[in-house]
Amino acid sequence: MEPKGHILVVDDEPSMRTALSILLRRKGYHVSQAGSGREALEIVRHGHCDMVLTDLKMEGVDGMELLRQVKAISPHTEVLIFTAYGTVASAVEAMKLGAYDYIGKPFDEEELLLKVARALERKALVREVQELKAELKGHRGAQEIIAKSEAMREVLAKVAQVAPTEATVLIEGESGTGKELIARAIHWASPRRNQPFIPINCSTLPETLLESELFGYEKGAFTGAERGRKGLFEAAHQGTLFLDEIGDMPSSLQGKLLRVLQEGEVRRLGSTKPIRVQVRILAATNQKIEHLVAHGVFREDLFYRLNVVRIPIPPLRSRVDDIIPLAHHFLEIYRKKTKKEIKGFSQEAVQALLNHPWPGNVRELENAVERGVILARSLYITPQDLSLGLPPYSGIVPGDSMTLKELQRRHILSVLQQHGGNQAKAARELGIGRNTLWRRLKQYGLLP
Structure with a gap:
């Protein structure tokens, strides 16, 4: 069986090194040992290491200094520090320097193994996100995917997993969370990347127009149809069709969409001739489709066809770590557009951004930053420039x-x-x- 990961155990007590190594090897990990911080650094410099498990108190290069240097040499190597002399201050310092976690001696074996497993899972998650971003590099809009929070890293890791497949994907999230951006990322990282990506919003078109847009029509199919036209399914042949707000699709069209998914063919309006299409379907909704199914608004069989892989995108208010990086990203965009010399956000503006509930999610944040850039009268955007506060009428005190x-x-x-x-x-x-x-x-x- 292939080892689950390479762990370097660092401790100046041989008995502790040996005990930890035996425990970790039993769980399937490849383990190396070092009796000092200096020896550990040589191993990290000259070989691949997924994780360093180190004591804090050691002669010469101690655990904290080892942490600093490991992160300088290999930023994505996870470090877990253990010690019998720990304080809150040293734990906080270790976490600030990039340690995954900090555990006191004597430690529970199950707790230690759980922390090791989670640290290596995070490392794998970060690697998947990096690979996806490398895959997306150069594509329009890809740079807008900001994933500092754990929640968004998990989203991008799932994107990386599902993109190379042919699976139908259902993307869930409130309005403004970036569902289309995630759909484009799936397309760009897929084997279909050089074929069309065609989005359509199912909630913005009347039923008859949506049907003709999706399936096309023949000459004379209805008044004004002076010549035949391909539908979006045909236009997306060999590529990807993104059905946004699928929950708003009229029930009469849901059956026709189901037939396309089942049979791989469409019929234009006014024609009985089937046309073969090879299209990957990505769908998105800001509603709970299960609720629509329960109320008879959405077909259950279509839901199961679409729900092969589900990717929920968390609202901005639940991924606070992304707010300021996103704000700086949008600031850079609108600073260039307006050609204004703005250095950033005041401390009060940063706090206002973090405290706002963002019902409109990332789209609302972008609008607020654009407004702030336009209205700013100094080098730093203020809360007044952002205009996020509620007026007095709201009754909030x-x-x-x-x-x-x-x-x-x-x-x-x-x-x-x-x-x-x-x-x-x-x-x-x-x-x-x-x-x-x-x-x-x-x-x-x-x-x-």
Whole structure:
């Protein structure tokens, strides 16, 4: 059996080194030993090592210095520090320097093995994300995939796994989370990368127009059809068709989509002749499809066809580590567009960005940064430039206790009020689609 990973055990006590090595080898790991920090550095410099398991207190090069130098030589090698002399301060310092974790002696064997397994899983995750980004390098929009948070790294790792396959993928996430960007990443990292990627939003077109767009039509199929036209399935032949907001697809078209998935052929409107197509389907939704199935709005058999691999994209509010990197990414874009000399965000603006609930997710963040760049009067964007605060009418005062859903509701209503009830302008300000805004207002009981 191939070893699960190469672990270097570093301790100046031979008995501890031996005991740890035996434990790890029994679990299938390849293990090397070093009796000092200096010896460990020689091993790291001259050979591949997935993880270093080191004591903190050693003569000469101690565990903390070893951590610093290992990260300088091999940044992606995970380091786990153990010690009988640990303090909170030393643990914090170790984590700041890049240690995966810090464990005190004597330690529980199961706890140690769990930490080792998780550290190596993280290393594999980081490697998959790096490989995916290398695959996507040079593609338009690929650089916009910011994955500092663990949640987004897991998303990209799944993208890397599914991209080389032919599997149908269902991408779930709130409006503005970047579902189409993930779909494009899957396409660009797939064997179909040199073939068409064709997106269509199922919620923006009337039923009859959506049907003709997807399946095409023959001359005379309906009034105004003066000549035949290929549908998007034919146009995407050998490539990828991305069906955005699939949950809004009319039930009459769901059956036709199911037939395409099952039989690999389409029939244009006005024709009985089947046309073979070889298309990979990626679908996305901001709704819970299971709920639509339960209410008879979405076909169960189509759901199972689409739900071969599911990739949920977390909302921005649950991946706080991505907010500031994304903000700086958008700042760079709009600084170049406006040719304004802006160095960054004030400390107060950074705090405002981190505290905002982002109901419109990444799209709303991009809009806020663009607004901040345009309105900034100094070298640093301020909270006033971002205009993230709710107006007084919302009733929010310090100490208010409310759910996130209620906070989002108030924010949406305040923006709508600012624009005099104009839904198109409010949706643009919030960074969400008009249909999403319409659904939210209907949920709030403000529409019939």
